[in-house]
Amino acid sequence: MxxxxxxxxxxxxxxxxxxxxxxxxxxxxxxxxxxxxxxxxxxxxxxxxxxxxxxxxxxxxxxxxxxxxxxxxxxxxxxxxxxxxxxxxxxxxxxxxxxxxxxxxxxxxxxxxxxxxxxxxxxxIGPWGDQQDQAIQMRLRTGSMDVGQNGLWARDGDRIINAKQSILHDNDGHAWVQLIDVNVFTLAPDGELSRFDHADNAQHIGSQWILGHVRSSVIDDDGVHSTTRAHERWASQLDPDVLEKSMIQPQYLSMRDQLRNIHYLERNHENxxxxxxxxxxxxxxxxxxxxxxxxxxxxxxxxxxxxxxxxxxxxxxxxxxxxxxxxxxxxxxxxxxxxxxxxxxxxxxxxxxxxxxxxxxxxx
Incomplete structure (x- = not known):
């Protein structure tokens, strides 16, 4: 001994x-x-x-x-x-x-x-469990959203939305959600892909969603036509309040994920x-x-x-x-x-x- x-x-x-x-x-x-x-x-x-x-x-x-x-x-x-x-x-x-x-x-x-x-x-194990919990809560509240290892997935009419990451912001005690690395797949009536949009981020400002740094590709009989814009209004039915309540709270994230989000916010000069x-x-x-x-x-x-x-x-x-x-x-x-x-x-x-x-x- x-x-x-x-x-x-x-x-x-x-x-x-x-x-x-x-x-x-x-x-x-x-x-x-x-x-x-x-x-x-x-x-x-x-x-x-x-x-x-x-x-x-x-x-x-x-x-x-x-x-x-x-x-x-x-x-x-x-x-x-x-x-x-x-x-x-x-x-x-x-x-x-x-x-x-x-x-x-x-x-x-x-x-x-x-x-x-x-x-x-x-x-x-703790953060993994909370991610599964978040997916269940999303389905419970909306029936059309899911969260997995590949981020947020949601159906919005004829569009399928994928966001790789969600970040919770705190501005004077008011919390709001920003989606990062957003992909929007628009389907034609026959189920074929007719348009693809990729945005660096999406945030709900006022009563509407705004996409930032957007690249859009429209597919038609003549081929694929791409355009790039700094900002674009996004007519989405995603409920920001539901997203906020369904997100994994910062205190439940692993330190690695918390640190990643801290660095992202600091790079963009945000709180x-x-x-x-x-x-x-x-x-x-x-x-x-x-x-x-x-x-x-x-x-x-x-x-x-x-x-x-x-x-x-x-x-x-x-x-x-x-x-x-x-x-x-x-x-x-x-x-x-x-x-x-x-x-x-x-x-x-x-x-x-x-x-x-x-x-x-x-x-x-």
Missing amino acids: SPWIKRVDLLVGLTVLGWVLMTWFILVGLDTALQFMRQIRFVGQNGFTVSNAAFYVFVTVPRRMYEMYGSAALIGGLLGLGGLASTGELTALRAAGMSRLRIAVSAVGVVAVLIVGVVIMGET STAYASPFWGRVMYPLNVLVLMLSAMPFAFGTLRSGGAGRRIFLGILLALTWYFGQKAIVTFGVVYGLSPMLANLFPATLTSVLAWGYFRQLA
Whole structure:
């Protein structure tokens, strides 16, 4: 056994691990069951079936696991250390010379190992599941749109529309969607292709769609005739509100996709906050989870020494909610007042780390 890892570290770590896994399973299970009940209401709309509802819930489980892990780590950590405290084992460890900080690090270390897999899941399976969810939601709302690996596909009268990418913009609190790399296939009454349009982008301005940098090719008996225009009005029935609501929200995208959209917006001198803030939130996610759990450990040495599991669960939920709303408020406040998204997301974790470190140094 490594000289840095002792039997007491394993005792603390394995105890916390068991409670974290059990809490994680319960939280995700409850959230999944509630979501399935919500989806049952849509059965029968646009061909939506019970199996579709089950598939929707199944593919979003990885994202729910990612989102719930921080709360599960906090509550599970308090339950684990609280149990050791109530049986007197923490007191025995302290009497044997093990510092509070060392006990806390043993508990947090298990969470740190698990979080590697959680982050990988949140960057791979999670976004894939949300893409499948988006496709289901599109079909549910419209019956004529679909989203897959090749982007958005929609039927608009005698035209078939394909957009390789959709970007959500945020302008003074108003969200709107821009389609990127748009192909429009116009079919003749006999089903033959009569026209093909390609545009670099499409955006809904006022009450109409505008295509940007358009190349049109018309096919007739004399051949193919092509023209190029900087802008063109597009008489499409695509509903921008439906597109906005059906898009994968920026916080559910992988960091790679968020970064790609940030670079696109910055190249076009547009506001990238809608993607930059959730991107840095994902970057800081492991740090936030570890800091949140570390800052809650002092309660295991005091207030949780007496009292049952119900008290520990209540305190864990209270701390998790306080952290969640406090962090959101600080990040939003920072972004609104011009602080960079990176610093706005880093500040809550830094402040909490300083407070927790000060506590442990005081009691060392």
